[in-house]
Amino acid sequence: MNSKKIIGITGYSGSGKTTLLKKIIQLMVSQNIKVGSLKHAHHDIELDIPGKDSYELRKAGAQQTIIACDKRYALIEETPNQPVDLKTLINHFSDVDIILVEGFKDEQIPKIMCHRNTIAKPLFIDDFTIAVASNEPLNTSVPVLDINEPEQIVMFINNYLFNG
Template sequence: MRIYGVVGYKNAGKTGLVERLVTEITGRGFSVSTIKHAHHQFDLDRPGKDSFRHREAGAREVLLATGRRWVLMHEMRDEPEPTLDELLSRLAPVDLVLIEGYKRDQHPKVEAHRAETGNPLIAHEEQTVRAVASDVPLPGLQVPVFDLDDTAAVADFILTQVGLV
């Protein structure tokens, strides 16, 4: 499976860029899946729901299924967080997996950057950042810089990088 990451600091536009890239790339006929790394504890479930009650009772995994989608929730309990490779191995084959987060992992990435956040560029310290999508020009950067809103250009770059075009 081909993978490409989107990284950046909070409020840099990562999620919006991933969302637009999924729309753009699937619109070109490619299949796409995503992985999103969350740094905080989250729960898709709600207290009182049957699946929540199953997990609270001690179930290691709970699979919810409907006629439209299914989701598998795996309780970590005392297990370490799975690696990106372990998570990738659980996905069904697709043309491209876009990964939001995991900025220190070794896959190629594009960095989303908004000047107003005041954060430094990850591209200066992380060699796996192959391009930056920014809301301001970034002259002198050693990697290509795209307009953050030019989704087609960023998609072209990623698809070329992974060998899909």
């Protein structure tokens, strides 16, 4: 994709992607790794509030709107005729050591597939799947990590990205 270090965390709804990512991020931050996160939503998202100035400016037709305060800012960009691609989103990140991407399972990025035996769905392993995080032993062509041991998964990610 580019020179940025990217790992995708994929899996079906209910497989524990967000729970795992929260733990991975906390562990990486404790190791002084600067983490960016990118989440794909399958529904229309609304970040600003109807009636607020930023919402009204965007609804008036602004292509891009930035909402800012002293501690954070958010860029909202309208893409009604062209769904945004992962490369464009990744390029918005700066000053991070790694970008953890939730979702985007069809993208050509290294990814860890989350799998739980309570989800009655087949494994989704493609040429870019580098491991499976699961709560049960599996017979796969890629390493199987314990989804309940985020330290093990962080070690795997660090070895893959920073020592590979």
